[in-house]
Amino acid sequence: MESRVASVRGKKLSELGEKKVIEEVIARYVAKPSWDEYLEVPDDARDVLPGGPRILFSIDGYSLEKILLPWRTLRDAGWCAVVGAISDHIAKGGVPRDLLVSLGMPSTTSVENLIEIFEGIRDATTEYRLRLLGGDLNESRSPWIDVAVLSYTSAKKPPRRCCGKVGDEVIATGVYGAMGYVVIHGIEESARVNWVIEATKKPRVYVETAIAISLYYRAIHASMDVSDGLGYTLIEMSRAMSRGIELVEEPEYYRELDGVCKDLECLWKYILNGGEEYGVVLVVDQRYTSALLDYLHKLGIPAKLIGRVVDKEPHIYLREKNIERYVKFWDQFRGWSATTKVMEG
């Protein structure tokens, strides 16, 4: 293996050619079939036996340059692509297991850069006990990565974004404020702030959240992951259930913000803005909130009761004031804008 890797040093994809890139580079990162599976590289599909009664299925793509904050390496980008893709499953109670990756790369890409991406993918699959089952490799002027994921759940009814009721309580898992710092201060300034870099370089997920969700699915009326900022997730869920969400307490946040902010409104601005925190917002029947929080804490997951569903217009409120104007939203085709504008069109 090592000698093969050495032989590609300094080479471009066009020099090695598609077939050798797949057989000699990518195949090393692909999991072998288990005893009850048969297909493997170079077969064009993989066979799996379902890991639970209900399958969840998703695809999540990125232009590679969009993942690359200046302090992220290509290896971090590989990690981020996997983490972003499995986050959607966790929020729906699916324990992610099987992954496929499709990459588009210019022919002039160095093989070492491709290896770096796959090292990052392997970091994440190792950390979260996933299997990379294969994928596809394509030539493209601008590089892209798509990750397709299968997860499995025992939940008879995986929670949607909608469907919370007045009186339900809102739990947020995860730690907030670091990507909010990037949104508010910009990339250049954030690049000089160590705790922000540390917190955003390789975002993490809490896979065990899926187990808690699948166990408590009857009590969870809505669930959505936080990939475009906590504020966006809360607004989206509030619209989906046509009810307001009153914030009652901050979720876990980076304590460095206590030195940045003098008041609560300032703190919430950092907490609500962001992206790629990959926590989960759960709208829960209040009779089960403390049991669910207790279960999440036993799993080692940062989780707090942050709000409740109120019989008001669908906005997010702090001390009864609509604070949606704090929240900015990233639109892939239009850049940053106020979330209210995005929501109301």
Added chain:
Amino acid sequence: MESRVASVRGKKLSELGEKKVIEEVIARYVAKPSWDEYLEVPDDARDVLPGGPRILFSIDGYSLEKILLPWRTLRDAGWCAVVGAISDHIAKGGVPRDLLVSLGMPSTTSVENLIEIFEGIRDATTEYRLRLLGGDLNESRSPWIDVAVLSYTSAKKPPRRCCGKVGDEVIATGVYGAMGYVVIHGIEESARVNWVIEATKKPRVYVETAIAISLYYRAIHASMDVSDGLGYTLIEMSRAMSRGIELVEEPEYYRELDGVCKDLECLWKYILNGGEEYGVVLVVDQRYTSALLDYLHKLGIPAKLIGRVVDKEPHIYLREKNIERYVKFWDQFRGWSATTKVMEG
């Protein structure tokens, strides 16, 4: 619905914004959950119950410009992406059912062009009884499309590329020679040949082949789809089993070639070169060949016995002569080259 479509006329993705493109355009093409499923747009994952004991899982991507032969519209491109993606499953005995599509598009793309692609996707999902379950939308300087597919099979052991034995017989499904014409004569000349355009504009697959394969899986020692030309598939399978393949009779081919070719070698050149024919090559225990052929014919699938596995060096032979030099191979990163060169490195 119609009024919504009318309102996007002439608009670009950046004018409509990501959220509205998904909610008002793409969502119209996404299948609703069935009675025993719960998640739907805008949930980030879909839940499905397995449609058979064994799941097959794949992802297949394209730079959009690579699909666009001059005589293909964007609607054809949408069709082609789906057909190419499900072909891999059919060859392994999986009946494809569930699809996710991830697209990368420049912000300047017109919404109507995006609609055209989804119309083509719908053409294919309708024709082949598939469900588009959702997907992802991304901004990218050069456009891409990735299709992730789930299929289901009752085959205990889906056939691999390898594992044929001396004496086994080789069946090819599908009709050949039209993309061979494009490879040999080039795109400009082919654009003036009606039968070539007709045959390559919207390649078709025979989904029922998957049923035959899953029923006869014990007798099928190897199977691979034809996506990079019949010659390439035969060479690849021959290498994988370390045996030769002696060609005994042509597969179904476009009869217009009888007017192009004077001899058998010429005919085989057109048949072996190509791509996107999406037939399947099956290496079969000879005791079952005629039963399997009979079954395929009853399903209305063009299928012929074209060769047999021989105890020779792993090449393809016509009248005992190695004819691999006839076969050209498309490498995404290097363009066209002789297959032997690709295989031997």
